[in-house]
Amino acid sequence: MTVWTTNPSGFATLTFFFSPGNIIGSGIFISPKGVLEHSGSVGLALVVWTLGGCVAALGSMCYAELGVTIPKSGGDYSYVTEIFGGLTGFLLLWSAVLIMYPTTLAVIALTFSGYVLQPVFQNCAPPYMATRLLSATCLLLLTWVNCSSVRMATRIQDVFTVGKLMALCLIIVVGLVQIFDGNYEALTTKVVFSMDKPPSIGQVALAFLQASFAFSGWNFLNYVTEEVVDPRRNLPRAIYISIPLVTFVYTLTNIAYFSSMSPEELLSSNAVAVTFGEKLLGAFAIIMPISVALSTFGGINGYLFTSSRLCFSGAREGHLPSLLAMIHYKKCTPIPALLVCCAATIVILCIGETHNLINYVSFINYLSYGVTIAGLLWYRWKKPNLYRPIKVNLLVPVSYLMFWALLLGFSLYSEPVVCGVGLIIMLTGVPVYFLGVHWKEKPKCIDSFIAWATSVGQRLCFVVFPQIDPIEIASPSEWTDRSSGRKSFSGRS
Numbered sequence: 001m002t003v004w005t006t007n008p009s010g011f012a013t014l015t016f017f018f019s020p021g022n023i024i025g026s027g028i029f030i031s032p033k034g035v036l037e038h039s040g041s042v043g044l045a046l047v048v049w050t051l052g053g054c055v056a057a058l059g060s061m062c063y064a065e066l067g068v069t070i071p072k073s074g075g076d077y078s079y080v081t082e083i084f085g086g087l088t089g090f091l092l093l094w095s096a097v098l099i100m101y102p103t104t105l106a107v108i109a110l111t112f113s114g115y116v117l118q119p120v121f122q123n124c125a126p127p128y129m130a131t132r133l134l135s136a137t138c139l140l141l142l143t144w145v146n147c148s149s150v151r152m153a154t155r156i157q158d159v160f161t162v163g164k165l166m167a168l169c170l171i172i173v174v175g176l177v178q179i180f181d182g183n184y185e186a187l188t189t190k191v192v193f194s195m196d197k198p199p200s201i202g203q204v205a206l207a208f209l210q211a212s213f214a215f216s217g218w219n220f221l222n223y224v225t226e227e228v229v230d231p232r233r234n235l236p237r238a239i240y241i242s243i244p245l246v247t248f249v250y251t252l253t254n255i256a257y258f259s260s261m262s263p264e265e266l267l268s269s270n271a272v273a274v275t276f277g278e279k280l281l282g283a284f285a286i287i288m289p290i291s292v293a294l295s296t297f298g299g300i301n302g303y304l305f306t307s308s309r310l311c312f313s314g315a316r317e318g319h320l321p322s323l324l325a326m327i328h329y330k331k332c333t334p335i336p337a338l339l340v341c342c343a344a345t346i347v348i349l350c351i352g353e354t355h356n357l358i359n360y361v362s363f364i365n366y367l368s369y370g371v372t373i374a375g376l377l378w379y380r381w382k383k384p385n386l387y388r389p390i391k392v393n394l395l396v397p398v399s400y401l402m403f404w405a406l407l408l409g410f411s412l413y414s415e416p417v418v419c420g421v422g423l424i425i426m427l428t429g430v431p432v433y434f435l436g437v438h439w440k441e442k443p444k445c446i447d448s449f450i451a452w453a454t455s456v457g458q459r460l461c462f463v464v465f466p467q468i469d470p471i472e473i474a475s476p477s478e479w480t481d482r483s484s485g486r487k488s489f490s491g492r493s
Contacts, residue, residue, distance in 0.1 A: 031210045036266055063219050064235050079375055172253055174256065186259070213361065261275065329464045
């Protein structure tokens with residue numbers, strides 16, 4: 001589904017796609033191995049994929065209500081800031097800038113380099129340095145593209161979406177042909193739930209974290225709510241079409257994998273789709289790594305695009321340096337925000353391993369989703385008469401939060417180091433908030449240094465503050481509280 005957008009924030013005009021193609025990225029080409037490893041059997045892995053889509057659907061329904069009730073761009077960050085105040089919103093923003101986006105970009109970039117290099121190193125894993133150098137090169141190239149032209153970036157997104165859809169269609173069609181020919185040994189009732197030993201609840205929770213990485217992106221449209229035409233209609237429509245379709249595609253893709261590979265073969269594979277192609281496509285097997293590389297290339301581009309909008313929202317609220325809210329004076333691209341995201345991603349590329357990075361970022365993602373949806377319940381209680389164009393049944397957020405609490409608790413128990421590091425990094429934002437945001441009366445020397453650094457950044461990047469739309473000044477984002485009959489305006493923390 002295509003959602004046409006306007007441009008109140010000063011960025012160059014763009015078209016944003018929230019569709020199955022926007023959710024589908026590298027996850028479906030890398031997460032199946034992690035899901036199977038932690039779940040212990042083919043049958044339980046398929047159950048995890050299906051339930052993962054159901055959980056994403058519950059979350060997206062809650063976000064649809066928040067998106068039209070608090071019509072501000074910035075997604076989770078904007079909602080939590082509005083509901084819980086500046087500190088909670090800043091911690092969410094802090095974790096997104098330092099953990100969520102850079103780590104996700106690192107995983108997608110590593111997947112890209114893995115699939116490009118796997119045909120060259122057929123009998124072993126690609127060398128560590130080779131994958132990191134290729135990943136960094138891809139990231140730097142796409143950062144340059146996004147800095148140069150929004151139009152070029154959106155065209156890349158459109159073109160490279162074809163790669164991911166082509167790869168998945170090929171896998172599903174070939175897999176179904178295999179099944180109809182009677183080749184489905186791994187899917188028989190005798191094998192599907194066979195396992196050496198039953199997985200612990202903690203391992204099943206980690207399997208859900210691996211699957212949730214593939215579903216990440218379902219909340220992307222909430223990051224540009226102010227730019228969406230008629231969000232009351234388009235936001236829920238995009239969600240209700242995309243999530244079920246993506247869940248169906250993911251489940252079929254995994255069934256197709258198991259039509260030609262045993263669980264042992266899938267677990268030993270460094271690139272699942274490449275192994276699938278080598279077994280079934282013969283001379284045309286090269287199509288698979290090329291298609292996945294195109295898919296992940298587009299995925300990196302999409303995450304770079306979205307991360308810059310989040311930085312813009314944070315800087316606009318005064319929670320990030322004002323330089324990150326600036327755009328190039330001619331190209332209208334957020335160069336400082338893109339450079340910060342690129343630099344953070346390269347650091348994570350050098351220190352992380354793909355499997356652990358997925359658990360790491362999925363844990364923090366789920367943490368932010370849960371806090372945001374808890375905010376929905378708090379807002380219902382705090383402002384019961386607030387006009388809500390979309391109002392979900394209370395069972396939806398309550399069910400999500402029950403699952404959320406169990407998932408995070410058992411994940412933290414099973415992987416205390418990986419998940420704990422994410423929590424510690426998030427909490428380091430507390431002193432940063434009080435020193436950088438809450439502390440208003442700073443010494444003149446500090447204010448002078450900030451002003452000097454901002455000026456230098458402007459000159460190096462040729463950036464300025466975006467021109468504010470007069471309509472936006474006259475009519476800021478507002479919503480009506482029916483209990484008082486007065487309009488409530490979004491405040492700044």
